[in-house]
Amino acid sequence: MIRETGQIDGYDYGSAKIARSPVTLNELQELKVTLRWSEEDERFLRLAGEVLQDQTEPLVDLWRKQIIASIPHLARHSRAPEGQALPDYVTRSSRRFQQWVLDTCLQPYDQDWLNYQHEIALRHMAPKKNQVDHVRSTLYVPFRDILAFVPVMNETIKPFLAAKGHSAQDVNAMHRAWIKSMQLQMALWAKPYSEPPAGYSHW
Amino acid sequence: MIRETGQIDGYDYGSAKIARSPVTLNELQELKVTLRWSEEDERFLRLAGEVLQDQTEPLVDLWRKQIIASIPHLARHSRAPEGQALPDYVTRSSRRFQQWVLDTCLQPYDQDWLNYQHEIALRHMAPKKNQVDHVRSTLYVPFRDILAFVPVMNETIKPFLAAKGHSAQDVNAMHRAWIKSMQLQMALWAKPYSEPPAGYSHW
Numbered sequence: 001m002i003r004e005t006g007q008i009d010g011y012d013y014g015s016a017k018i019a020r021s022p023v024t025l026n027e028l029q030e031l032k033v034t035l036r037w038s039e040e041d042e043r044f045l046r047l048a049g050e051v052l053q054d055q056t057e058p059l060v061d062l063w064r065k066q067i068i069a070s071i072p073h074l075a076r077h078s079r080a081p082e083g084q085a086l087p088d089y090v091t092r093s094s095r096r097f098q099q100w101v102l103d104t105c106l107q108p109y110d111q112d113w114l115n116y117q118h119e120i121a122l123r124h125m126a127p128k129k130n131q132v133d134h135v136r137s138t139l140y141v142p143f144r145d146i147l148a149f150v151p152v153m154n155e156t157i158k159p160f161l162a163a164k165g166h167s168a169q170d171v172n173a174m175h176r177a178w179i180k181s182m183q184l185q186m187a188l189w190a191k192p193y194s195e196p197p198a199g200y201s202h203w
Numbered sequence: 204m205i206r207e208t209g210q211i212d213g214y215d216y217g218s219a220k221i222a223r224s225p226v227t228l229n230e231l232q233e234l235k236v237t238l239r240w241s242e243e244d245e246r247f248l249r250l251a252g253e254v255l256q257d258q259t260e261p262l263v264d265l266w267r268k269q270i271i272a273s274i275p276h277l278a279r280h281s282r283a284p285e286g287q288a289l290p291d292y293v294t295r296s297s298r299r300f301q302q303w304v305l306d307t308c309l310q311p312y313d314q315d316w317l318n319y320q321h322e323i324a325l326r327h328m329a330p331k332k333n334q335v336d337h338v339r340s341t342l343y344v345p346f347r348d349i350l351a352f353v354p355v356m357n358e359t360i361k362p363f364l365a366a367k368g369h370s371a372q373d374v375n376a377m378h379r380a381w382i383k384s385m386q387l388q389m390a391l392w393a394k395p396y397s398e399p400p401a402g403y404s405h406w
């Protein structure tokens with residue numbers, strides 16, 4: 001389901017307070033050409049959105065509570081600098097994470113989507129990480145960890161895409177479209193990560 | 204086949220003139236943990252290396268001469284700034300590209316591999332791009348284009364992995380290992396791309 005700003009704490013998709021992305025729609029179009037993005041991909045992403053609609057909570061719980069939580073150098077980004085758990089932070093950000101899965105599948109990749117991509121990237125970086133939820137945690141998530149976690153997400157989402165009885169061919173088409181969108185988003189996130197404040201690395 | 208430095212023009216794997224990577228073996232190990240890299244992945248990458256051994260030329264030709272050459276914003280990186288073809292540059296860099304496919308599959312991911320990963324990334328950036336082959340071309344390949352091209356490489360390599368009659372299960376395991384290695388390499392390349400000279404963007 002596409003949700004409105006404010007229905008989820010800190011979820012500001014399409015809100016006037018979200019700045020314009022420095023990436024242009026023309027640059028987005030070039031990235032789609034590089035990826036060989038097709039109408040079929042768009043159609044199957046919509047289908048993936050229907051299929052994932054009622055599965056985003058177990059999906060995100062698998063990623064965060066099972067996989068990420070078991071890897072200390074990843075888990076620390078949801079914890080206080082001294083190591084304490086931050087259950088409210090995890091709950092709030094997991095709801096946005098779930099909504100991001102649906103937005104990936106169901107939103108048109110237009111100016112609002114581009115703006116929010118940039119906002120989400122910034123919320124993984126200093127100084128924006130932690131601000132929305134008023135928490136003390138790591139200052140940023142290194143880009144290398146995000147990039148390296150993408151294949152894990154891509155691999156583990158496949159059973160969820162297959163869970164509603166679609167043909168292997170349709171599941172593969174949904175999966176291919178999902179994978180392309182993940183890397184498209186990584187290419188967009190590379191913009192702020194490649195242009196950090198002078199002398200500051202987010203690697 | 205693992206080749207020696209100098210057998211291919213500009214191929215300097217393991218050479219004393221290659222600087223030490225700023226990425227540590229410990230950071231590499233953390234990335235492998237994030238990726239859930241396994242011994243099975245290593246075994247199937249070796250098998251992929253055997254399977255791809257005599258196919259690297261058509262594989263790289265597919266990527267460069269068919270796909271990249273047909274996309275102007277990618278093709279320009281193998282051309283002069285005024286648009287002329289640079290056939291020697293394409294030939295020399297394609298031979299290295301082919302060897303990189305085999306190195307991805309067959310080399311141990313040790314200090315030499317780490318060092319050469321960093322060198323290859325720098326050779327896509329200013330000021331190192333073009334230097335090895337003494338050509339005039341674009342100053343750098345934007346990181347976004349490299350990231351966005353990875354799913355195309357991953358998708359199109361699969362028939363090559365299947366070309367020697369291995370079971371679907373083994374082909375999938377080779378493919379999974381290849382995909383993980385691609386993203387591991389992107390995470391390593393993100394180091395120099397995320398730390399460009401002040402005020403300079405390679406996005």
